[in-house]
Amino acid sequence: MLTPRENSIEAHGLVRDFKKGPRAVDGIDLHVDPGEIFGFLGPNGAGKSTTVHMLTTLLPPTAGTATVAGYDVVEEGPQVRKAIGAALQEAALDPYLTGREHLRLQATMHGITGEERKRRSNELLTRVGLTEAADRKIRGYSGGMKRRLDLALALVHRPRILFLDEPTTGLDIQSRTALWQEVGRLAKEDGVTVFLTTQYLEEADVLADRVGIIDHGHIVAQGTPEQLKAEISRSTVEAVPADLEQKGAVAAVLERFGTPTTGFGPESVAVQLAASDGDLAQIVRALDAEKVRISNLQIHEPTLDDVFLAKTGRHLEGAGEEEEQEEEEAAAL
Amino acid sequence: MTQTAALQAATLGRRAVVRTARQPANIVFPLIFPMLLFAVNSGGLKAETRLPGFPTDSIVAFAIAVPFIQGALLATVNANVEFARDIQTGFLNRLALTPVRGIVLLLGQLGGLLTIALVQAVFYLAVGLAFGVHLETGVGGALLLLVLEAVIALAFASFGCWAALRTGSTEAVQGLFPVFFVFLFLSSMNIPRNLIETDWFRWVATINPVSYLIEAVRALVIYDWHWEPILIGFAVAIGMSIVGFVLATHALIQRMARS
Numbered sequence: 001m002l003t004p005r006e007n008s009i010e011a012h013g014l015v016r017d018f019k020k021g022p023r024a025v026d027g028i029d030l031h032v033d034p035g036e037i038f039g040f041l042g043p044n045g046a047g048k049s050t051t052v053h054m055l056t057t058l059l060p061p062t063a064g065t066a067t068v069a070g071y072d073v074v075e076e077g078p079q080v081r082k083a084i085g086a087a088l089q090e091a092a093l094d095p096y097l098t099g100r101e102h103l104r105l106q107a108t109m110h111g112i113t114g115e116e117r118k119r120r121s122n123e124l125l126t127r128v129g130l131t132e133a134a135d136r137k138i139r140g141y142s143g144g145m146k147r148r149l150d151l152a153l154a155l156v157h158r159p160r161i162l163f164l165d166e167p168t169t170g171l172d173i174q175s176r177t178a179l180w181q182e183v184g185r186l187a188k189e190d191g192v193t194v195f196l197t198t199q200y201l202e203e204a205d206v207l208a209d210r211v212g213i214i215d216h217g218h219i220v221a222q223g224t225p226e227q228l229k230a231e232i233s234r235s236t237v238e239a240v241p242a243d244l245e246q247k248g249a250v251a252a253v254l255e256r257f258g259t260p261t262t263g264f265g266p267e268s269v270a271v272q273l274a275a276s277d278g279d280l281a282q283i284v285r286a287l288d289a290e291k292v293r294i295s296n297l298q299i300h301e302p303t304l305d306d307v308f309l310a311k312t313g314r315h316l317e318g319a320g321e322e323e324e325q326e327e328e329e330a331a332a333l
Numbered sequence: 334m335t336q337t338a339a340l341q342a343a344t345l346g347r348r349a350v351v352r353t354a355r356q357p358a359n360i361v362f363p364l365i366f367p368m369l370l371f372a373v374n375s376g377g378l379k380a381e382t383r384l385p386g387f388p389t390d391s392i393v394a395f396a397i398a399v400p401f402i403q404g405a406l407l408a409t410v411n412a413n414v415e416f417a418r419d420i421q422t423g424f425l426n427r428l429a430l431t432p433v434r435g436i437v438l439l440l441g442q443l444g445g446l447l448t449i450a451l452v453q454a455v456f457y458l459a460v461g462l463a464f465g466v467h468l469e470t471g472v473g474g475a476l477l478l479l480v481l482e483a484v485i486a487l488a489f490a491s492f493g494c495w496a497a498l499r500t501g502s503t504e505a506v507q508g509l510f511p512v513f514f515v516f517l518f519l520s521s522m523n524i525p526r527n528l529i530e531t532d533w534f535r536w537v538a539t540i541n542p543v544s545y546l547i548e549a550v551r552a553l554v555i556y557d558w559h560w561e562p563i564l565i566g567f568a569v570a571i572g573m574s575i576v577g578f579v580l581a582t583h584a585l586i587q588r589m590a591r592s
Contacts, residue, residue, distance in 0.1 A: 056430060057430075058426055058429060078432055081432050082432050088423055088426060089423075090422065090423045092422045092424040092427050093424070094348070094352060094419075094424060096351070096352045096355040096356065097348065097351065101348075104344070105344055105348055106427075106431070108341055108344040109341055109344075109432070109433045111337050111432065113337070137355070153427070
């Protein structure tokens with residue numbers, strides 16, 4: 001019988017430096033409970049993948065310690081690898097092999113042979129809905145099919161802990177939803193601990209029991225999505241003027257109630273309310289008093305993006321791209 | 334090596350063979366190109382056989398040694414370009430995340446490449462025989478020729494693996510092709526060393542290990558069990574294999590950098 005420690009992930013002061021780059025991960029502490037789905041949320045370049053690479057033993061940490069499934073990632077790499085499954089950011093598949101051949105190869109590398117290998121391959125192909133495509137070469141697979149096969153490969157040896165590095169990036173809504181369902185099922189029915197990195201707020205919100213938000217190699221917030229949002233406790237009001245020429249007037253009224261925020265449509269004006277108990281009726285009365293007509297008025301509960309904004313001063317969406325652009329501009333000077 | 338490790342190496346080797354077999358360009362080019370060069374050399378250098386001291390009357394028997402070396406080179410470059418692609422795409426990381434040992438990964442890769450080189454060698458031998466090459470050492474010589482080809486392929490392959498692992502770049506491995514060919518052209522591929530009249534060329538051909546590989550293959554075809562060049566060829570190929578394998582193993586350890 002497994003002890004709780006044998007299905008958990010712990011990291012203390014984990015650091016990773018690269019020779020010719022900035023410190024990618026800068027002293028992170030985290031704890032993931034057995035059977036939990038932990039969402040590791042952050043923009044591009046925040047340090048998510050580097051953290052996964054360290055926790056999966058692909059990259060030795062520069063400093064700090066981490067245990068996965070109760071084993072030290074530096075001292076007990078082979079034991080860690082036996083306990084984990086991983087689907088890394090790029091679904092690294094051989095375009096000239098079929099799905100079934102991939103599963104056969106992966107199973108053999110895990111020491112699964114003979115009838116068990118065949119049975120397990122068929123079982124996983126069914127589970128990820130690739131039975132019909134099993135004998136087709138990968139170069140004919142869609143992005144979603146590749147991701148599903150990648151997940152199946154990570155599950156071949158029945159891992160206790162699963163690392164998924166941005167598993168739904170580039171997938172359509174249908175494929176994304178199917179993958180979410182499978183990941184949720186793995187955690188709930190099979191008791192697999194899932195460490196999932198993502199840059200999608202919705203994914204972390206829907207799927208994760210707890211979320212860690214990482215930015216510039218630091219964890220800036222950690223907790224359940226509800227706890228994190230409750231910390232912010234300020235809703236956002238979005239208004240769309242009926243006449244776009246009145247956008248300035250609408251903004252002037254809304255700014256009395258909070259601070260301007262972005263991330264909505266180009267015709268919208270939005271503010272994050274200053275008080276937790278912002279009253280929509282008061283805002284309507286103020287808009288009416290200024291004689292501005294509104295075609296749409298909505299109040300939004302705090303989101304994880306609000307949490308990210310509160311902790312880093314930036315919106316999550318586009319944060320990675322902004323930094324890349326700044327770096328390119330600096331390099332061009 | 335345990336039974337599981339042997340099965341893992343065999344599975345990886347099979348993958349290397351299957352992947353090559355599913356890319357027609359990687360099959361056709363290594364089969365056709367050396368045979369074209371063989372045809373050109375045999376036709377163009379026929380007069381060489383009249384030189385005093387030339388070891389055989391048959392230019393095809395003399396020239397058939399070269400395709401074996403070219404074939405090993407082409408198989409090496411193609412297979413190691415694919416290996417470098419595995420590094421670039423993250424496929425090697427996928428394998429590194431399994432409990433499989435690094436040495437098994439290397440053996441699987443080399444085993445697959447060896448199989449491809451041997452299939453090519455059988456083809457060159459068959460074409461050579463069809464065009465009138467007579468093996469003085471008979472069936473035993475043909476079998477030993479295949480063993481020698483395997484060791485030669487292993488020698489080139491291990492250096493190719495080293496380059497792939499060291500750089501992780503398909504372009505760098507492709508860049509080995511002209512380097513290997515410079516060694517081939519600066520060897521005794523077209524004329525026996527003792528008949529090279531230009532001093533610097535004879536000196537370069539003498540210090541060039543590829544000369545000894547060609548001469549070993551050639552000895553199995555044109556002489557009746559002349560052991561000295563055969564043993565030297567084996568020694569050079571084995572020596573190169575050992576050096577290449579040590580370098581490749583070291584590069585693999587650094588590349589995987591896993592704990």
